[in-house]
Amino acid sequence: MKALVTGATSGIGKKIAEKLSERGWELILTGRNETMLLEMKEKLGNTEIIAADLSQRSDVMKVYEFCREKNIDMLVNSAGYGLFGRFEETDLDDEINMINVNITALHILTKLFLRDFKKRDSGIILNVASAAGFMAGPLLSSYYASKNYVLKLSIAIYEELRRAKSKVRITVLCPGPVDTNFNERAGVSFSAKPITADYAAEYAIKKALAGKLFAVPGLSIKAAVIGQRFVPSKLLAAITYNVQQAKKKSGSNERALDK
Ligand SMILES: NC(=O)c1ccc[n+]([C@@H]2O[C@H](COP(=O)([O-])OP(=O)(O)OC[C@H]3O[C@@H](n4cnc5c(N)ncnc54)[C@H](OP(=O)(O)O)[C@@H]3O)[C@@H](O)[C@H]2O)c1
Numbered sequence: 001m002k003a004l005v006t007g008a009t010s011g012i013g014k015k016i017a018e019k020l021s022e023r024g025w026e027l028i029l030t031g032r033n034e035t036m037l038l039e040m041k042e043k044l045g046n047t048e049i050i051a052a053d054l055s056q057r058s059d060v061m062k063v064y065e066f067c068r069e070k071n072i073d074m075l076v077n078s079a080g081y082g083l084f085g086r087f088e089e090t091d092l093d094d095e096i097n098m099i100n101v102n103i104t105a106l107h108i109l110t111k112l113f114l115r116d117f118k119k120r121d122s123g124i125i126l127n128v129a130s131a132a133g134f135m136a137g138p139l140l141s142s143y144y145a146s147k148n149y150v151l152k153l154s155i156a157i158y159e160e161l162r163r164a165k166s167k168v169r170i171t172v173l174c175p176g177p178v179d180t181n182f183n184e185r186a187g188v189s190f191s192a193k194p195i196t197a198d199y200a201a202e203y204a205i206k207k208a209l210a211g212k213l214f215a216v217p218g219l220s221i222k223a224a225v226i227g228q229r230f231v232p233s234k235l236l237a238a239i240t241y242n243v244q245q246a247k248k249k250s251g252s253n254e255r256a257l258d259k
Helices: 011-022 034-044 057-067 092-120 141-163 182-186 197-209 219-230 233-247
Strands: 002-005 026-031 047-051 074-077 124-128 169-173
Touching: 002 011, 011 026, 011 034, 011 074, 011 124, 011 197, 026 034, 026 057, 034 047, 047 057, 057 092, 074 092, 092 124, 092 141, 124 141, 124 197, 141 169, 169 197
Parallel strands: 002 026, 002 074, 026 047, 074 124, 124 169
Antiparallel strands: none
């Protein structure tokens, strides 16, 4: 069995790659960090690597072309990042870059691999969304919106596959806080105890191999995902604002919000 893993140089994607390798899977790993890709190749064996910046459509296509004749059984879309700040203040270029990675690259790879998987009526897509995908996220607005896209796209594809009686499967991972480099990149700190990337990865793989649509690791996040359905969206946004505000890094050079 062979998997393509994006975001394989760090955090959840890296752990998913390691755990698939332990299960005997061959891997194709991608990310921008070539040193880490080479390290992973060395460590795991049975691994090919391709460095790519997924904010660039040409690089997304390069990754697909690299894989297309290689009988990929599982696509793992884990590459992604967040940006903290009021919507009018966050850097537009960085935000468009984020949308390109979180949404556009995932969209393209999901579509192209889904076509291939449907032709042979087998294959698994594991999309890494977030518990953020279930709600609006003031102070991380475009990140939350990007994860809403990933979640809703995955649910819709699941239903299309179900109606077509396809054997192709899609799973969407929706974790709350996970201890990775995510916070550093987003410019936030944890306001709740994070789960480990190891736990999130193991949970996601089990759900994906079992053909489940949702993978929501951790009891408190499961409860939050269920609970938010009963809260009006304006109230939920107000609560989320406070949660995000509490995540703002002390000592960060961003000016204090709401002061
Ligand atoms: N950590 C959390 O609390 C949390 C919670 C819910 C969901 N998630 C989601 O989990 C996924 C993985 O994040 P993580 O927590 O594992 O964070 P991470 O440790 O920062 O890993 C992010 C990965 O994305 C890759 N990436 C970022 N920009 C890229 C680009 N332009 N081109 C190619 N690859 C790029 C990075 O690779 P390079 O730097 O090598 O390019 C890295 O491998 C993301 O989609 C994130 O939204 C995280």
